[in-house]
Amino acid sequence: MNLEVSIGKLRLKNPVMTASGTFGYGEEYSDFVDLNSLGAVVVKGISLTPMQGNPPPRICETPCGMLNAIGLQNVGLKKFLKEKLPYIRNFDTKLIVNILGSTVNEYVRLASALDEARVDGIELNVSCPNVKKGGIAFCADSRTLGRLVSKVRKSVNHSTLIVKLSPNVTDIKEPAKAAEEAGADAVSLINTITAMAVDLKTRKPVLKNITGGLSGPAVKPIALRMVWEVSRTVNIPVIGMGGIMNAEDALEFMLAGATAVAVGTANFINPSSTSDILEGIKIYMKENKINDISEIIGGLLIDNPDD
């Protein structure tokens, strides 16, 4: 049974990855998942200098979903390279680093440093709705995004360059095309959807940051639609995510056109979600006599509209 998929020049042993920000730096889940079994580990968004993040409460539950406004608390590039990278390098999985800057220059510096450190992939987070400055400007306008990706592209020679798209747009095909044209090796989607919760008792927003990003099963139908739209539009691979809880969900994303899938919020509900999903995919393939995972990717059947 062949589970291998390619994202740019990156060969993943299987299509199951983790979603940035939901899997720590890998270590946190090593008690629950054999990291060697995963297609790739995508670590928490890294910035040039450490970020302390937003004041609490930072998360809350919503119907079939959750909001987060972590504010990209992270150890910063230097500490990441020194303390976090060596740990995850011990495992036989691909490492993709999610990065966030507030200027083009910051992205370029982050990307160059990581490219030099030979991480397998760099994922540009241009879509975080939870920090006041930064990321957000890049995702709202496709031309600005294109310029950012072109610049970063020039400084990335070894790693696979992935652009992570925001769902908070009128037409997600536009930034996807812009990323492709600017030289991205792949796009990943969706990031969280900007949302809000109110506490009737205190009459305040539940999150101190007021708004946060919605993730989890609630967003799955939106994510699936966007993955479908984008995968029919661009010729680079699409990494699908948004509410994937089990193998069935993952396979639906792949049918809709995702070459690989990332598991986010599900890790919190079941810390071995990633490996359970991988096992489930294998079982499905066996039961349906599918020898190569590529038979599933983009395999959605569409009825003739006149039927």
Next chain:
Amino acid sequence: MNLEVSIGKLRLKNPVMTASGTFGYGEEYSDFVDLNSLGAVVVKGISLTPMQGNPPPRICETPCGMLNAIGLQNVGLKKFLKEKLPYIRNFDTKLIVNILGSTVNEYVRLASALDEARVDGIELNVSCPNVKKGGIAFCADSRTLGRLVSKVRKSVNHSTLIVKLSPNVTDIKEPAKAAEEAGADAVSLINTITAMAVDLKTRKPVLKNITGGLSGPAVKPIALRMVWEVSRTVNIPVIGMGGIMNAEDALEFMLAGATAVAVGTANFINPSSTSDILEGIKIYMKENKINDISEIIGGLLIDNPDD
């Protein structure tokens, strides 16, 4: 206890309305709800000529939500005026008619006819994602929307003019402002979010129309955020909706700035949702010694960010 709210020149006896397309033409729910008790009834979207709608399956469940691609099946203007309007006129509630056209001219003709028929409110549905032509073009671009609303405005002299906004945009404040500037008396939001479901067994989209509109509790945090953004931006009243299931949800929308609320998907789960929500609001006001509902509207408390 005062529950009255104003939407333009329209006085509603209370802020609880129904959401278009989820309450039929009122009749269907008269076994379950005393229609006289409602602030307003918003009926299913009407077009100039009858529409047959989309082929089935038209709906499906998703985590804490549902998709619909009804395709605006409706009896058309003539039959509506003749057969449906008289029934709902028997009740002591306000009648708001949701309309959909595929050209500016169609909207204008629908609005004039309904204005002449003295319906209390006309809600422009410019945001339906489930019909191939029509509505959709008007919601993606604020200038086009502004032009449409201006034109319709000129032919509406008696009814209150409400513009229903699509959440499928990068910045919902833009169409809201455009509607206000073009003379809308109020905006209502959110319509459904374009989404999709896949059936792994058949490998097909669950809906024959492929995509549909997501509604229900899943979208509540997104709707709440948008209502909050829009109500801080425009000076006309905001009618809030999206996943309101109970009085608590309704009150959260009002705290976030909604002058009235519309109940949609909840009607399907509990056909007396509207009246239960109204009762719940009254109980809340009593328990919290609130004499006037206006004390709640926009009453969200925001901490000083430096606290």
Next chain:
Amino acid sequence: MLHFKAEIKENIPVSKNHYLLTFTPLAKTPVPLPGQFYMIGIGNSCDPLLKRPFSILTKSDDSIRILYRIKGKGTTLMKEMKTGTVINVMGPLGNSYPIPKKKHTPLIIAGGIGIASVFYLAEKLKGKAIVLYGARGKHELLMLDELRGLVKELHISTDDGSYGKKGTIIDLLNEFHVNDKHLIYACGPKGMIRAVSEFALEKGLKGYISLEENMACGIGACMGCAVKTLKGYKRVCKEGPVFNIKDILW
């Protein structure tokens, strides 16, 4: 009341994949007609969200029974519902099977869980109905003992031949000597219903079929459950679930 609370009296397996649920309405509710259905709320959270439609199987003085097959998320949770649990129910909803005229012999054709929809009809027809009943195998033939006592004739087929005739219910139907006195009532999987309809139209027989479609409101408000008929889209929950065979556009 069409929307009421009910208490679960019993919820027991009758095959590996089928359960029998008995509930007692806690309010006065209209007497159901054969072919009508109830929408049943599952669980106390928003997931699953929508109520699920199930045909009335039987009605006694104080309780209603439904027979259900474990299909997906909702029915999987449903089978865990314990005696004593209070559930939300809407119904009886939809139209019903027209009662045959004197001159007609009711010929009931049930495939799989389709038996749930026609069982109550067979009961009401007080020994007059001929029933053709097909299932995958012996273990999926449900309510057999009760059914036998209610009907004039019972013919059975199983796909695997473990009981009755080996083959599909369409095979059974093809073998059966129909005549123009037979009035068809059919419920089952889509493919079977369609085959029965084509058979009936070909032989010039009259009859009715019960259809299924995803539902949200169950009361004609959402237009979600449309099926295509000669007269345009009709709502399974309102103009149906029972349709005249000749009206459906496949």
Next chain:
Amino acid sequence: MLHFKAEIKENIPVSKNHYLLTFTPLAKTPVPLPGQFYMIGIGNSCDPLLKRPFSILTKSDDSIRILYRIKGKGTTLMKEMKTGTVINVMGPLGNSYPIPKKKHTPLIIAGGIGIASVFYLAEKLKGKAIVLYGARGKHELLMLDELRGLVKELHISTDDGSYGKKGTIIDLLNEFHVNDKHLIYACGPKGMIRAVSEFALEKGLKGYISLEENMACGIGACMGCAVKTLKGYKRVCKEGPVFNIKDILW
């Protein structure tokens, strides 16, 4: 195993708003330390989605008890969980209350459901702890009989004066003659914890508090449960829930 299935042995009310849940892990799990917690999965659907954190109340050979207050959606569903139900649990998680040095007298201060967090500590301290315990009224004083047998001294306050001293636990603390041998362990509502902390800092006392914050992962991965400390944001699930009083920035 830190993530395991467990079977519910008992789930009974101990006051109008409080329940005691006993479960038996169906796998070998680490022995919990006082102050640690478990994340408990509720229901079989995606709503509620996240697991809920609860302190270890007591541990016997084969089972774990937690004491919980009905707060919102999750705990309301939790109280319906029946004996025999299998649940998903993660734990024991977080750090624990440091055991006091010989020279110290542990002074445990519990407000309301905060007792759940310090009860196991009191048990482990084998009769050495002095406990100040405050609740709204007599009926919300939980585990009182068991508690009495475990501690050196037990002082009680109730807001309504229905038992013990009338007033808050802070009133009780103010009356109590503290000295620098007392090492504080406090758990309860935020306002109370803060008042205890300020009291301690003012009197130059050392001690620990257990904090609560919304959690998603429970294992330090999501950064969701941060609280502000002198050393920057710390995770309640990882560096906590027990913090040194002097480290917290209010």
